[in-house]
Amino acid sequence: MTQVLVAVVVFVVAVGIAVVLRRRRRPSAPTQVTFTAPRQLDRSDFDRPDADWLVAVFSSSTCASCAAMVEKASVLASPSVAVQVLEAGDHRDLHRRYGIEAVPITVVADAAGVVRAAFVGPATATDLWAAVAEARQPGSSPEPDLGHSSP
Numbered sequence: 259m260t261q262v263l264v265a266v267v268v269f270v271v272a273v274g275i276a277v278v279l280r281r282r283r284r285p286s287a288p289t290q291v292t293f294t295a296p297r298q299l300d301r302s303d304f305d306r307p308d309a310d311w312l313v314a315v316f317s318s319s320t321c322a323s324c325a326a327m328v329e330k331a332s333v334l335a336s337p338s339v340a341v342q343v344l345e346a347g348d349h350r351d352l353h354r355r356y357g358i359e360a361v362p363i364t365v366v367a368d369a370a371g372v373v374r375a376a377f378v379g380p381a382t383a384t385d386l387w388a389a390v391a392e393a394r395q396p397g398s399s400p401e402p403d404l405g406h407s408s409p
Contacts, residue, residue: 293360295376299367303352306340311394313339316353316363318346323380327362330383334390366393375406
């Protein structure tokens, strides 16, 4: 009988210690969602595939920061720079094709469709314009890494 009583006491103590240790343990950090911009585009999917450069703004009509990015990108339009707004409702197929899960995402792609700079989320006009200038003429920006994510 004494052995059973000792076994029960040891079991209860072990359960008590386990409960205390579990309460002291910090909970895991919540899962962090990261959104990415495409690295390559098929220029035939976009307006003016013959333009030397493309600035594509993946956006949504319900997104205030998207409207601001559209405004900032629009002034870059020129004979050599095509600017295209890809609103989610109107271009759902391209959002799906390029894995766009959050907006705004703005990409600067060359004639071959290689993305030379990208911004996930809002960016300043200065940063966007400097990234386009740097893509078009390397060395022209004092911050050549604008629009490049760190590894």
